[in-house]
Structures are given as C-alpha cells and as structure tokens.
Amino acid sequence: MRTVSRRQALRLAAFSGALGYLGQMGFSQAQAQKLLKIIAWGGTYGDAMRSSWMEPFAAAAGIRSEIQLQSSSMETLASLRANRNRNDADLWLSAIAPTSLAQSDGLLSPIPVDQLKNASQLPAAVVNDTYVGIWSLPYGIIYNAKTVPFEITKWEDLTDSRLKGMVTAPYGANYNGMFIALLALLAGGDETNVDPGFALAKKMKPNFSIFTTSDSEQIRLLTSGEVDVVAFAPVANYFAARKAGSQFRFVCPKPFIPVSISNVAILKGANVEAATRFIDFAISKEPQQKIAQMLGCLPINTMSEVSPTMREAVPASTEFRFLQEGVMASQLSGWNDRWQREIQR
Amino acid sequence: MIARLVPYFLVAPALLLIAVLLTGLSSVLGWSFQSSAGDGAAGLVQYANLATNESYRHFFTYSLWLAAISTFVALLLGFPVAYYMEINASPSQRKWIFAGLLAMFLSDYVLKMFGLILILGRSGLVNRLAMWLGVTDAPFKLMYNEFGVLVGLVSGILPYMILSLNGVIARLDKRLHEAASVLGAPPWRIFLLITLPLCVPGILAGTMLSFLLSLNSFVTPMLLGGGRVDMIAVLIFDQAINLANLPLGSAAAGVLFLISGAVILLLNGLGDRYQKRFQR
C-alpha cells in the first residue's frame, strides 16, 4: 500500500461528485484522440511506467497515454464506487483484491484475452478477463543485522523473544491482508480460515512495537533506528533501506514467501481496443525487464531477465506462494477490525 | 448604490468558501446512507454498524478520552504560561514567549510531529540523555504509543489554549485581587475564588478549541500512535481509503461531526449562561 496524503483523501471524499462530472465531459474527447488515461501510482512508479511503457508505446503504436494519479488502489476503488458510470479513465493499475472487488461491483470491462499476443509468456494464473499481471513483488523480512542478535531465516523467528519490542508489522489489513493470510497459511489455516494465523500473531505480539501504514513509514522507522525488524516488507523497501546503510538484510524466510501481483484492468466505458494494445505492450519481454529493474520487483513475463541485485535479495531457489487475493478481498474489512482489536491494542 | 453592495462583495468569498465546504460535507454525509459497496441506499445501516461493533465504538470512546486528557493537560500547562506572560513577564520576556507561540503556530504540523519523534523516539534526545546518565539500560518507550500521541496532541493544542487564555487573563483587573487580599483572602483562595472564575470564558473557549482539535486529529495518531492509538479520523481514513468503504467512513465522519457540534453547543451554552449572569 502506498502513502496517501490526507489532502488527497479529503479531496476525493468531498469533491468526488464534481470530479466525476468533469470526467464525463472529457470522455468522448479521449476516445477520439486515442489518449489513454491510466489510473496509476505516481512517484517512482509513474516515472518507471513512463519510460518503460508509455513513451515506447506511443512511439510504436502512435497512441499517447497519461497517468491519473492514485494514492492507493483501495482509494481508487472507493472513488470508482462513488462515481459509478462517471469515470473517464481506461486502465487501472491495482492489486488483485481491489480489482476483484471492482469486478464484482461491475466497475470493469472484460479484457479480450485472446487479443493479447504476449499472454502466453505469462504464468496462466495471472491472465484472465478481469486482470492481467504486470509485475510481482516478493515479500520478506528486513532487519538490522547490527542490532538483531541472531540471523533471521524463517517466519517463525518473528515469535523469538529476543525480538521483544523490535518489530514493526503492517497496520490492520494493510498490504491487502497478505500478512494475515500468510500467518494463517504458516499456522495450518488458509485464506478462508485465519484463526490459526491470529493465534500465531498473538505469539508475535510482544515483539510488535509499531504498526505501519505505508512503505515510506516502514523505511523511515527502520533506517532511523526506531525498529530493528520489518516483519513484512516488499523487497523494494529493502532496496530503499539499503541506501541508508549496509547493515540491513532482506530475508526470504522459510518455508515460502508470498508474492503479490500488481495488475492492470480495463475500466467500464474504456477505449478497449487501445487499452488492450497497451496491455499487450506492457507485458512484453523488454518493457517488463526494464520496469522490473526500475521498480525493484520481479518481471511478470517469464522470458524477461531478472536483475542481479534482485537475484541477490531473492535467490532463484526461493519458494513463492501466490495467495488467493480474490478470496481475501471480501474479508479484508473483518480482518482489519480483528487485527486492530486483537493484535494492535 | 455601489456603496450599499460593497459589504456583500466583501463577504462573498467567505460565503462561497462556506458553501463549497458545506457541499463537500453534505456529499460525505450523503454517502453515509449508502451500502458498503456503494450500490444503493441503505438507511442507517452504517450508523448501526458503528454503534454495534465494539471495534468501532472503541475508536470513539478512546478518542473522546484522549481529547479530554490532552485538553486538561494543555489547560494545566497553558494556564501558568498565559498567566506569566500577561502578569509577570517583562515586555521583552513577553515578546520571546509570543515569538515561541508564533513559531508553534507557523511551523508545519507534520514537521512538529517529526520534531517530537527526534526528541522522544527510541534513539531520540531524551532517551540518549537518560541512557548517558545511566537512568536506564533500555530506552524508554515514549513514542508510538498512547503517551506519544498525548504529547503530540498537547503540543498541538497548547498554543491555542494559551492564546485563548491570554485574552481573559490580560483583562483581569489586578485591583480585584488586591481587594480580595485586603478582605483577608490568601493567594490560593484569590486564585480559586477570583482569578479562576473570571477566566472561565477563556477556559471554556480554549477547552472547546483544544478538545475539538484533539478529537479531530489525524496526523498525530497516524505519525505518533504506532498503529496502537485508535482515533476517529484514523478510522475514517482507514475505512474510506484503505478499505474502500466510503459509506462507513462517511458515517464515522458524520458521528464525529455530531459530537463536535454537541461539544460546541454545550460549551457555548455553558459560557453564555455563566457570563449572562453578571454582565449587562
């Protein structure tokens, strides 16, 4: 989950109506000019998208595109719900949970999968008519090797009493509930039965000192020495922390690590033809290689090469586990409440 | 003719702003009567959800509690400062205190909170000092918990409290204290029977302002709470943004709005009744 400024949140909540109306007026224009509007994150994500995908795509296909900023995909889901039938964007970069929720709310257009020439190079699980995967992010533990008295190798180590008060964990169901689902799987439950996961979390509870709401907060707390262990972090955060010092280690703990799939979906009322061509370009070998390198994540295209720095952090031998994010999506609210009540307080 | 219209021109921008804010607010409130998926009217379902779910109720009771505590602490800390500033301080001291208050006002709120982290964090100033002095082996946990949020809230509202009190204290008639003293009242009774009652309007104003600011605060629990301090604005944000449940977030915002309104009415009413008794 990305940082969200309060102002943006308020603006969305308060003026969603007005924005939606303005958006409608721009709709027909977008179609005519073949300007693709993509709802996506800004910052490094936006920069990487522009140079890896949007500019080369414009050069190759003659279709220009622009980014409509979102702070988080959940926030966009809220705004799409609020402005049902009044959005003017074509593509939405998101995670599986919000996409699944949007799909069941009827906010999406089906993707014509048969028109994606490069789809065969992707794992079959990440291509369907709701979404197409665009990159994947492995999650593990980051810790400060100078202050943590032992080498962390497995998720179970988070229950070690030597880590008392040293660990930051996700706030509520942040990271789309992946940490909660992971704990459930580790403790013998699954995405539909998280009770064992909460039992495991309670064992870690004395070690949890702070619950973080964003990547940037995680990085800041770790590098400022406020915490020594980040219990659940995308590998990209490790690359960021690494810039502050070499004492930080990334572990892909045993027995497996979860991988979140970022995906793209086509919104209701979009220019489906142009949008499909964009997706096909984005998942092709070269653009995938480039964007994965820039973002510090894994390319979704199996033909793309993985950068050496990524290989060092996430060895080829690592066992991945794709979580059933679609199944998790509808339970996030309940997990969030329960996590706050039982683990955070 | 034009001269008659001037006042309308002058208030127009403010009215426009208020209208825009009210529109936004009403649209938020409108959402609170929707179902969670945003696909239809659902009456008071969201409000019922807030009222019945212990997890949500906790955000409200806990926020009210924190707001009350922080306001009380700000009053305790602010009163002596305001009193000293108005009564005892030399003109140059007064200027310095005022400059300090102004700095507290002008500096960015988020920046101020980060400043607190630098002071109270695990490797912050206080802990480094305490460990250097040998007071403790392990750092104190002064931040990312209830205490940290209280410190943040108090430091956020303190300047408002002090400036609210300044006015009434400056208007205190020194001769009333002297009259009481001549009539046999020792200093502590003068404070209780003369100073304090005459400061009630300022205390109420400062309390109202501080309480509402604390109750509505978002940045402080977000940055200093370590995810453990459940305040209403965090709930609203979490529901509306993180969980895409705008209706529930809106309902929470609506309840917060009602509570704030009730606090304003209550304290204003108290102040009015108190003052009407002895003012012309």
Next chain:
Amino acid sequence: MTPSLSFKKRGITLSGLSVELQGKRILDDVDLEIFPGEIIALLGPSGCGKTTMLRAIAGLQRPSAGEIVVGGQAMTDVAPYRRNVGMVFQSYALFPHMTVAENIVFGLKMHGVAPAERAVVLDAALTMLELSALRDAYPARLSGGQQQRVAIARSIATQPSVLLLDEPLSALDKKLKDDMRSELRTLLKKVGMTAIIVTHDQEEALAIADRVAVMNEGRIVQIGTGGDLYHNPNCRFVADFVGYMNYFEGSIRSGSDQRLELDIGDARLLKARSSAETPATGHVTVAIRPEAITPMPKSAPVDQDEFNIVPACLISEEFLGIVTYLRFQDGKGRDLLVIRSGQSRASPLRVGEHYDLAWPIDVTTLMPAEPQAA
C-alpha cells in the same frame, strides 16, 4: 447595628514611611499620627502619592523605609490578608461575578465566620447602607452610588480597625456627591472607625474629615483642621490648595512685642501680628484671603492701627451668584482678588475707579518667602 458589628477603635502611626517605585521616590519620609476614631482626609494634587500611601497601609505596597503601626501593632511585614484593614478602591473593585450579598460576605468567609453569623452581619450591612433590595443583583447592574455603598458595606463587614477610602465619591455627580459626603461622615462616626479618605476636592476634605493632611510630591506639607489650614497655611502650596489667596512679597522692617512692620515696596508698609513661628527678620510672603478684604471709597475713614490699606483700581467684576469676584490692580501692577458675598448690600463699585482695599491686621498671614514661582 448588631453587636457583631462593633468596631475596635485603633489609631495609625506612620513614621519615616517611604516608598520607591522604579527608582522614583513616591512617598518621602512621611510621619503621620492618626488618633483612634479620627477621620483624616488626604488632600493633594494628582500623582502626589495619596493612593500609594493607602496601599502601603493596606499592605499592597511594600515601603522602602519606615514603620506602619496600627493599634499599637507593627504592620510593616504583615501580609495584606492578615491586616484586617478595610479599603474602598478608587473604582470600587467589586467582584463582578458575585452578587451584592456575596461581595459583602466575601471578607467574612475569608475570616472563617460561621454562616449564621455572616447572615446577621449581611442583613445589618444591607440595612445600614439601604441595599436590601439589591442583595442578589450583580455589580454591573448597579448605579455608581449603589456600587459605592456596596464597596463600603464590603469593606466594613469584616470590622476592620481602619478604613481606607480612595476617592470614593469621585465617580458620582455633584448632587449625589454632596449627599453621600455627609452620609459617609455620619456612618463613619456612628461606627467609630478610624478612616483615611483620599480626595482631590478641598470642599469634600473639609466636609468629611476631622483633620486634613495636605500632600505634595510624596510629603505631608501640613496637617490640621479645616480652620487651621484655611487661616494659617504654613506655605503658599497649602494656601493655594485650600481656597484663594492674595500675596505680597516683602521684608520685615521692624518688629516690636506683638507687631511687625513689613516693607512691600512702593514705599508702602503693612502691619501684621507676630507669633512664635514668624521669622524676626528677612524676606517673607504676606498672604490675605480675598474675602477678608473690603474695598472702601477713597474718602472713607479707616482705623490705620487695626487695618492695612492698599489703594487699587477695580479692573473687572464677575457676578457668580453666591459671590462676586472683584479684580483689582495696585500701583505696582500687583493683581488682587476680592470676594464679596452675593448678598452684600454694600454700595456698588465702578470698574475703573480707585478704592482703598482694607483688611484687619489680625488676618494678615505671614509665611516664609519662597524661591520665585509656585
């Protein structure tokens, strides 16, 4: 008056009392003896230290030197709330958040008087100052006179040994002021309280007080009864402050047993009675009250042994009702004021004519000559 409002009479002695504020001497070595039950008026120009003196006696102002003794008890180091001194402030300083009744019993509460007794004193005070109807009113709703009576009631409720009143009547209009003035004296005398009343107004001072102390620049210049100050001022300041005065500067020419001859220039001699205080030789100021002078026609016979005579020309005449002001100028250009009763049936005077101004030798006051001006 109920028995609980019985006042113990106590005198006040100030000795060598000085107050310094920000390096400035506000009170300068003041000695003052006030007898038990006596009413003293402090009279003096604005800023001469009257309020400061009261504040020092009440304990609100720390003296830089000197002693304050009340009823034989040294008060200098006693905190104000232990002195049991009543004070009526210049603008009353009533507690705005308390009713009339609450204001009046405030001091009793502070002294730990039981509620039952407080009620008795309250009723007595309300009755005495005719405030019964206002007992539950807040001060902001009261008129100036009512506020003043509340302030007085509040200050006497605790049976203070000493009552200090700082310009208590200054906020009132002329009519009310005149009424309150005599009421106040009656009240103070009835209760038998030792009181110091500050005023700007000489008439008020003379009407209320047993003795008047005239202050100037932090010092008491003269203290005495109204008559003393009026007829025997010891300096021009006092003379000017209490009524009008005509002056001649002169030097003593010759003195015998009871008589002095004074040279005032213009080859003119004035006669005056000598007393213990008058200097035997040197420069003096001769002072005559304007109402002591009678203008006589040039030809009228005057007893030169009993009267002083100065010829002068009538410059102007102002009829003011009760009195008429006659302004004369003598041969050396000295202005002389004569005040005649408005009722006087004496023959009318003409402006421009010359008259002989005559006054009895007995009312010719001598005081030490002052360095020019004043």
